[in-house]
Structures are given as C-alpha cells and as structure tokens.
Amino acid sequence: MADGALDTTNILLGTLVLISVLEAVALAVVVVVAMRLYAQLVRILRDVQQQVRPLAERVNDLAAVVESITTDVKSATARAAAGAEKAGAAFQTAVDVAKIVRGTAHASVVSRALPLIGIARGLRVAYRSLFADRSPTTSQARSSRVRFSRDRNPDATPNHSHTVTDKTEATHGT
16 A cells, blocks of 8 residues: 555655646746747837827927917017007097197187177177168067968868968068
8 A cells, every 4th residue: 555655655756846847837928928028029119109208299399489470479469558548548549638729629719709799790690780660670570479261161181371470460461
C-alpha cells in the first residue's frame, strides 16, 4: 500500500508540476501579448499626438485671432459709443442754440411789430369813428341774428342761400 500511495503522490506531484509549467507558459504568452499591445498603443498614441499637435497649434492660433478680433470689436464699440455720446451732446447743443435763436428772433420781431400793430389798430379805430354811420360796428354785426327762409317747405333743411341779416335788409332796403 505504501507503493500505491507513493505512485499516487508522484502522479499528483507530476500533475501539479505540469499545471505550474502550463501556468508559466500562459503567463509568458500573456506578458508577450501585453508587451505587443503596449507597443502598438504607444505607436497609436504617437500618431494621434502628431496629428493633434498641428490641430492644437491651429486652435491656439485661432484663439489668438479671435481674442484680437474681440479686442478690436470692444475698442470699436467703445469708440462708437463715445462718438454717439458726442453726437448726442452736439445735437442737444444745436437744439439749445436753435431755441435761443428762435426766442431772440421772436422777441426781435415782436418788438418791431408791436408799434406797427398799434398804428394799424389806431387807424382802424379812426376809420370806424369817421365812417361809423355807413358801416355796421363789429358788436352790431355779431349781435344780429341770422334768419332762415322756410316759406316753401318748413320740413326741409334750411337753405343758406336765402339767409339775410337785419342790418343787410336795412342797408339795402330789401
């Protein structure tokens, strides 16, 4: 029985050695495959880096151009705002000057026209006082009533061609 146990132990030890050798071979294959994959990955990363580097440089150049354009736009906007503010101030000044000129011109015209208006009113009063019996006064003309002739059809709208004033009848004798 000791011989049979020794054979079984040797078989089990041989199996364990065989399994260890197979594990070592599998581990070596895994290491070789991993090294190849690593080398391939490094090559791919270099290629990507070579392709990305010019793109990154282009992006940096574009960012610099965009920054300079943004700076120019900000500067132009500031200048336009300042110009608009100056134009608004100039326009307001022009409006103020126009108001002053208008007021001065109005005062000048009125100061020169007032004596002429006074003379004209005096002449009108003198004319009315000299020729009062020939022409109706303004108050008489305002106080006279207008009569409408409705003799033909009392329901019709008044015909203004037949209107006469009391003063006109007295003057013309109609």
